[in-house]
Amino acid sequence: MPYHFFVGNDNGNSEHDIVIDGRLIRQPNVFCAVDKLPWSDEQAPESFIRHLQDQLIVTIDSPSARPGMYYIGQFALESGELLDTMQIGIDQKSDMDLPIVNTIAHIAAVAVQKAYEEDKAIPEQIEVLADMATALPVTQHSDETAAKFERRFMDGTHRVTVHLGKQRVAVSIVFDYTKVVPEATPVTFALQKNADGEWRTGEMYKEFAAVYGLDPNLSGSYFKDKRILHVDIGDGSTEYPITEGNKFLRQFVHGSHHGAGYAIEEALDEFNRLIHLPDSPRQFFSDVLKNPKHKYYARAMKTLSRPLEGQAKQIVQNIRKQLTKARNAIDIICVYGGGSILMRPNLYPLLKALCDEREIKLFYVPAPYAITMNAEGLDAFVRGKIYDALKNKAKQAV
DSSP: OOEEEEEEEEEOSSEEEEEETTEEEEEESOEEEESSOSOOSOOOTHHHHTTGGGGOEEEEEETTEEEEEEEETHHHHTTOSOOBOOOTTTOOGGGOSHHHHHHHHHHHHHHHHHHHHHHSSOOSEEEEEEEEEEEEOTTTOOHHHHHHHHHHHHSSOEEEEEEETTEEEEEEEEEEEEEEEETTTTHHHHHHBOTTSSBOOSGGGHHHHHHTTOOTTOOGGGGTTOEEEEEEEOSSOEEOOEEETTEEOGGGOOEESOSHHHHHHHHHHHHHHHTTOSOOOHHHHHHHHTOTTSTTHHHHHHHHHHHHHHHHHHHHHHHHHHHHHTTTOOSEEEEESHHHHHHHHHHHHHHHHHHHHHTOEEEEOOHHHHTTHHHHHHHHHHTSHHHHHHHHHHHHHO
């Protein structure tokens, strides 16, 4: 029997956050094509299983990507090989091999881990049937690009060989249905409900409740009928959709080419100069910024200060445009995404003043939750009734 996986897939410019069969995986969204395996000595295949995502090597045979052997994510980033990344503001996600290769590689890795957990043995082959929700930036999302991206997953069988030392596991993946939505819109589900479909409670709302004198035990039900202007700050884009309850208001579609990645690009040359490297990728800079104990952290923050300030001001300008278009009829501005953490010192004071002026509440999602909101929302969406209805409608139309 094939495994049936639900997949919530946030394929970001810098980080890949993907929930597969209830497991959240966070990896740098990079790969590199290679000619051979890096291991010369014999290693026990079982030794790879636990940390497979951090040492993931696959061979891909897919109708939607260039065939070959790839290092994926963290292993690629640390390999010193030439990396394939998403170029912010340039690459169209729906046309690239990177989202396809990294998605099917991680699905295959989870299938291998699940098989080993269940049988305490490594199988020769595994079949996976997947239902997936993923997203494109608002600036790239249209009916045409969404349909094209969906077809790249659903057209045919993806064959992935997972390398555990010298041992190989053949994983075949078929996407039963894939739905591509505009980024940020599924976050309404993650704001309200937890992974079990119950009202969310806890730390995520503590600061928000304290600032506005709300019930300290505030739950996700508070957001169920609110009109929310989302500010989803990524590496290469910021999305500003407006939702009402769980409904996406199409007349307010807006995104801009601003984000933490642009600030990093601007600071990268100076950073490389300070650390005496001729070149280093944006993802390396991002890795340094995630670790305050890194020896280059202080220099990274120093070079980033002014570029971040410029990006924050541009984002506030775009928020003002959305508020004008919506005639200020917004209950909450909700800020999240990987870029929101870096930008908080610059952005929070500007937004708090704007919200106070317009009689709007500001929910700046705390750092531990900010990065995975999209992946959690997509995971909730793929397990929900709306996804089921869309899938049934699509199947009947064939």
